[in-house]
Amino acid sequence: MSQDEPSNVNVNDLQDLKDRMKLIVEADPKQYHNDFSLKRYLRAFKNVDSAFQAILKTNKWRDQYGVSTLGDSDAIKIHGNKARVLRHRDCIGRPVIYIPAKNHNSNDRDIDELTKFIVYCLEEACKKCFEEVVDSLCIVFDLSGFSTACMDYQLVKNLIWLLSKHYPERLGVCLIINAPGIFSTIWPVIRQWLDENTAKKVVFVDNEIDLCKHLIPDILPTDM
Structure with a gap:
């Protein structure tokens, strides 16, 4: 696979991550990530738990850093x-x-x-x-x-x-x-x-x- 063709993510993993994020976003809409972003985190961090934790850390960093x-x-x-x-x-x-x-x-x-x-x-x-x-x-x-x-x-x-x-x-x-x-x-x-x-x-x-x-x-x- 070339560098221009990102690997696919597991559909069930994506849905699991979306479900977890939905609960967070309902409490704080600023935490929202679209599907493209969720897929990037899943590809990078390999599993739902790690991707979810990484997203939360990024959201906290963005807020504290004043991005x-x-x-x-x-x-x-x-x-x-x-x-x-x-x-x-x-x-x-x-x-x-x-x-x-x-x-x-x-x-x-x-x-x-x-x-x-x-x-x-x-x-x-x-x-x-x-x-x-x-x-x-x-x-x-x-x-x-x-x-x-x-x-x-x-x-x-x-x-x-x-x-x-x-x-x-x-x-x-x-x-x-x-x-x-x-x-x-x-x-x-x-x-x-x-x-x-x-x-x-x-x-x-x-x-x-x-x-x-x-x-x-x-x-x-x-x-x-």
Whole structure:
């Protein structure tokens, strides 16, 4: 099965999860998750009990983190050059988050504020999903102009944690473009933080012909 074809979930498991969520939502409508979201949690967490607990944890996190009001945060204005949700989509219709590595410096940032900005980008990208067709995202790391000073390990860890705990099965593909030779010494460190399913979604793109298999190069920003 390709990365573009998510595995099916057991119909009985889905109904069981819906029944459990119904009781929660009747008490608090803000807890609602649609069927697409429930399926993502079931695929990621494998069984109904784990998926249900993960959803409750995500809902609590979203409330405590203030996800719905992040758009009003100063972090959005300050970190606008760190990542961008693109206007155009990849070749199968996924929203694209573009991250230019050269604009990052782990010695010159507030990790909490930057993480808020990344959450905001994830939220904006998810809103652009046509879930009936495709409900996953394309994340592009552009390593042009990359140096070791740009390598923010903590931010990468935070992104991996967010995708695994609170945006499960949202990552469709992660494209790494323009990677310099030095990145080959960094990738093994990052790779060990990824589970097998996520690691399979990471694609190193070496040339424009291969990039065109995923997206039209002209959609990538030139002003960041």
